[in-house]
Amino acid sequence: MAVYTEVPFADAAALIERLNLGTLTELRGIQGGIENTNYFVTSERDGQTVEHVLTVFERLSAEQLPFYLHLMKHLATHGVPVPEPAADAKGEILHTLQGKPAAVVDKLRGASELAPTAAHCAAVGALLARLHLVGRDFDHHQPNLRGLAWWNETVPVVLPFIDEAQAALLRAELAYQNHVAESSAYRALPRGPIHADLFRDNVMFEDGAVSGFFDFYFAGVDTWLFDIAVCLNDWCVRHGGDTDGQPDPVLEQAFLQAYESVRPLSPPERRLLPAMKRAGALRFWLSRLWDLHLPREAAMLQAHDPGHFERVLRARLPNTISVNPPMAQEAVPA
Ligand SMILES: Nc1ncnc2c1ncn2[C@@H]1O[C@H](COP(=O)(O)OP(=O)(O)O)[C@@H](O)[C@H]1O
Numbered sequence: 137m138a139v140y141t142e143v144p145f146a147d148a149a150a151l152i153e154r155l156n157l158g159t160l161t162e163l164r165g166i167q168g169g170i171e172n173t174n175y176f177v178t179s180e181r182d183g184q185t186v187e188h189v190l191t192v193f194e195r196l197s198a199e200q201l202p203f204y205l206h207l208m209k210h211l212a213t214h215g216v217p218v219p220e221p222a223a224d225a226k227g228e229i230l231h232t233l234q235g236k237p238a239a240v241v242d243k244l245r246g247a248s249e250l251a252p253t254a255a256h257c258a259a260v261g262a263l264l265a266r267l268h269l270v271g272r273d274f275d276h277h278q279p280n281l282r283g284l285a286w287w288n289e290t291v292p293v294v295l296p297f298i299d300e301a302q303a304a305l306l307r308a309e310l311a312y313q314n315h316v317a318e319s320s321a322y323r324a325l326p327r328g329p330i331h332a333d334l335f336r337d338n339v340m341f342e343d344g345a346v347s348g349f350f351d352f353y354f355a356g357v358d359t360w361l362f363d364i365a366v367c368l369n370d371w372c373v374r375h376g377g378d379t380d381g382q383p384d385p386v387l388e389q390a391f392l393q394a395y396e397s398v399r400p401l402s403p404p405e406r407r408l409l410p411a412m413k414r415a416g417a418l419r420f421w422l423s424r425l426w427d428l429h430l431p432r433e434a435a436m437l438q439a440h441d442p443g444h445f446e447r448v449l450r451a452r453l454p455n456t457i458s459v460n461p462p463m464a465q466e467a468v469p470a
């Protein structure tokens with residue numbers, strides 16, 4: 137369980153009451169998750185049992201958080217199923233617990249689908265496209281804080297912890313992504329608020345339908361294509377016993393067709409999709425290396441396996457020969 141900050145029951149109860157969510161009856165630390173402290177909170181309001189999720193933010197600051205919370209509010213009020221943050225009487229959605237920023241949001245119903253079928257991938261693809269379109273008139277701006285600038289900053293930090301072949305791959309891929317980012321095709325990519333971490337464990341399904349996307353705390357303004365690539369790398373790979381990171385073409389097609397039924401990809405997006413899949417793999421290989429080798433204190437923290445995204449990256453290189461690093465300067469489509 138990632139409970140970095142223990143929240144006293146009385147403090148949580150006071151917040152729940154202030155948010156007009158009734159009387160707190162249960163406060164339960166959540167298993168899973170690695171970024172923030174999360175609790176399920178149950179309360180009694182007008183004779184009804186209601187459930188929310190209380191998050192204490194561990195790395196994000198009170199200056200960064202309004203972007204995420206207002207994005208969730210914007211999406212929820214425009215019909216995209218995401219947890220809506222609870223407001224107090226003054227309309228404030230960002231609160232403080234144990235001296236850290238905190239929020240209370242709706243608890244989504246259902247469960248994550250860790251072995252998705254084509255139908256699940258299609259449902260997520262279509263809803264992601266709606267999210268992108270609805271995000272167009274969201275008026276806050278914050279860059280993707282785990283984007284290119286962070287990769288350039290963090291690669292040197294993790295290099296001492298990995299072997300030479302991995303270091304060569306990481307350096308070469310970073311150089312390739314810097315090169316891609318300077319291309320005219322990249323500059324032509326449509327962008328807006330993206331989720332940026334829409335893995336299988338950040339989507340709930342109920343009765344086969346998506347009940348919501350959640351965990352928007354890596355969201356930021358970036359290319360829509362990067363968001364798609366992050367999804368393809370997690371939803372549309374071979375699941376089950378085989379975790380070699382190889383794409384599953386049936387799942388990919390289902391995801392992309394459904395996405396495009398709502399918002400067709402532009403020509404530059406089509407051209408740069410392979411490069412963005414590599415970018416998505418690099419981003420999570422890097423963050424997992426960082427989490428593994430530079431960990432924080434937590435009651436019980438399970439770091440994710442960086443090796444998985446190293447394999448995903450290698451599986452997306454042209455002419456994959458898994459022992460060799462890729463050529464950094466591979467041509468970028470114009
Ligand atoms: N709004 C929500 N509705 C239902 N369950 C949630 C919600 N937010 C978090 N959870 C549960 O908490 C777990 C951890 O949350 P997550 O946001 O992934 O943590 P972290 O921000 O630390 O990565 C999720 O896997 C899910 O089971």
Ligand SMILES: N[C@@H](CCOP(=O)(O)O)C(=O)O
Pocket residue numbers: 168169170171333335337338351420423424440
């Ligand atoms: N999805 C990322 C880790 C971020 O943690 P999450 O629990 O907030 O999704 C990964 O798998 O590396």
